[in-house]
Amino acid sequence: MNKWLLIVLAVLVACVLLPNTPLHREIPTRDSGVFLYIGQQILDGKIPYRDVWDHKPPVIHYINALGLFIGNGSVWGVSFLEFGALYLAGVLSYIFTKRALGVAPAIFGVIACFVTLTLLLGGGNFTEEFALPCQFAALYLFWQSEQRGDYSWRGFLIGVTAAISFLLKQNLIGVHLSIVTFLLLTRASQRRWHDLFFHLTTIFLGAASIILIVGLYFACQGALNNLWNNVFEYNFAYFITTIGNRTTALVAGLVLTSLSGMSILALVTWFTGVIYMLRDKSEIKDKKALLLLSLVNLPIEFFLVAVSGKAYSHYYIAWLPVFTILTSFFAYVFTVRFYPRLRTASKMARVMSVYLWVFVFMGMIYWPGTTLIKQMVTLSNARQATGHQMAEYIKRSTNASDYVLIWGAETSVNFVACRQSPTRFVYQYPLYTRGYQSVALIKEFLDSIATNKPVLVVDTSPSNELIPPLDPIAREKWSLASENYGILPAMDSVFDYIASNYRLKEKVGQEQWPVYVYVEE
Structure with missing residues (x-):
């Protein structure tokens, strides 16, 4: 990856995070305050769920404990881990989409992802942030596995990322569920039963290994029953709601992410992708696995986020990986299908094309940029x-x-x-x-x-x-x-x-x- 792109990405991540750091926040938000308090209690020898009640799975608490340890009790340590998680997610996203679709689509997708994140990251220190590296890593591992026709250790690592995502928040495994669904659809339709069994087994073993280690740890601390009660029994009650509330949450997320244009591009690409798959277009023939995965993933992500019926902005961070793939596909189809024609088009057509992309870019950054400025100016409510x-x-x-x-x-x-x-x-x-x-x-x-x-x-x-x-x-x-x-x-x-x-x-x-x-x- 070009060093200048790495620098630009670092600046982009820093700009997104800056309003959510202690520099601009006198006190953490509600969720962040709980995670930080429990993180400090962990450093003091306490065990989550047994000694402090919370309904989030354990990984976020131990991330906060690590951040406070690094920062010697300061929230800046957690901000450092946030930066690392988002930066790693950006690097993985760029490398993955570049190798799958090309440089221009990768840059477009990553910019769209982080611009949209500005609209969603109110307060920071959310489980959804720390899951992004796992989700993009799983996508990259999936793409490599399909290219090589071999999952083996990559499948195991996909399972590991699934477990970590699940232990951050249970509904953050949409990417991983989509990979499993993809394997079931493709391998079963091809009657490759041996491959299906082997691929799913490696993923399961990777996930089970992490879940087992965490379960044994809490069992040894006498807190496993508390964990189950807090994290699962409570959330079963918490997620009881109406279809109307779930629909409202889904629509609210689409409207919010449309302010950067990302949900609009993603939906257009999704519907177009369905047509492309049915028509077997040659432009995407070697990209079919990735396109099919994204077509499967989008409705799964919509369901997992909307199931609670809550419309908190940070919930929609979980949509960013599949949105990134779809917006990158949008740029890919343009570069493959339309860009070559511009070389022989009239000067007016080329100028209009440039204006079109400038308009798209300006529209993409206007609302997120305005939101970022407001967050910088408004220190607290x-x-x-x-x-x-x-x-x-x-x-x-x-x-x-x-x-x-x-x-x-x-x-x-x-x-x-x-x-x-x-x-x-x-x-x-x-x-x-x-x-x-x-x-x-x-x-x-x-x-x-x-x-x-x-x-x-x-x-x-x-x-x-x-x-x-x-x-x-x-x-x-x-x-x-x-x-x-x-x-x-x-x-x-x-x-x-x-x-x-x-x-x-x-x-x-x-x-x-x-x-x-x-x-x-």
Whole structure:
């Protein structure tokens, strides 16, 4: 890979990440705050799920632990790992698409990928980011395996990348499911049963080896049941939603990624690719395996992202690998089919072609560029500013050994203030999630705060409509605007305990978070 391309890619990745670094964020976002807090707990000897509750699989927590170790407790260490992951994804994407489709399509696809990422990376430190190298590596290994007609160790590595992606987030294995589907379709149609068995076995062994190692580790720590409960049982309940919500999530993702034009180009190429496959076009004859894979992969990715019914922007990062292939194919077909004709075309036609590509490029970067500038200028919203103010308040008002309960989902405050939560429920969504919540969980939560006696309880409900206020008058006026969450009667014991043992001291920040202080007996 040309050194200048490596430098340009590094600059591109840095620009995408810059608004999400500590340089521009006073406090991490909600998801990032949870990962960072658990990462710090790991460095302190704690085990995820057993000692700290979260519903994400374990890899993201250990990535954050590694980043904090590298940064000596600073979030910059995690930002460094983010840069490395995205840079590696870009390199793999370019090398893979260059060898498969050529230089120009590869450059076009990589630029489209990272320009679109700007629209999706609100806050950073997401599981989807760290899965990108695994997804592009799997695509590269697949392409090499098909070129050589041999999976063997490459199939094993595809399985390894599948396991890592799955252990980052369960729905990030769309690329790998597509590879398995491709093998089933092609090998079965050709009656190559021996090859099918061997290829699938190597992939399975690669995935199983990683899953087994991780499972044994948590079993030895007495946390395997907790892992299953948090990561699988909770998410089964979390993903219960309507077809309407899933459709809305799908459409929202297509609209968001259309701001760079990437979803539009991908869909056009997908439909065109179906026609090309049916007509057996000679231009793509040696690219059929890759094209078929992308045709299979796109609907799988759409389903896996939309299944939760949630329209968080970072969810759509999972679409970028298949979008990159399809947009690269778009550029490839142009260079193969239309570019040669321009050599003999009139001067006006060549000029119009140049203007067309300039228009496409400018349209591709306009909204992402505007988004990037806004992110650079707007340092934080009111909730994040209040979180930063609260973290500073806690540092001044408590000792390093004191427990502080953040009532809500702002775990980043615990992390920034360097104060431990008195309970493993560092955010309380599991106590409210229908299909998962239980009296036993509420009792565990109450017992932990009664035992550890946090010196402060910070009510973040003014910034989160899913969280019931601690103030009884405010709670009477509050209504839960979500079909996925509910309040069990057993929560009254928690409200009563806090009301009996804590008094309102003051309200802090733009969002006016109430701070309750423990009343000595």
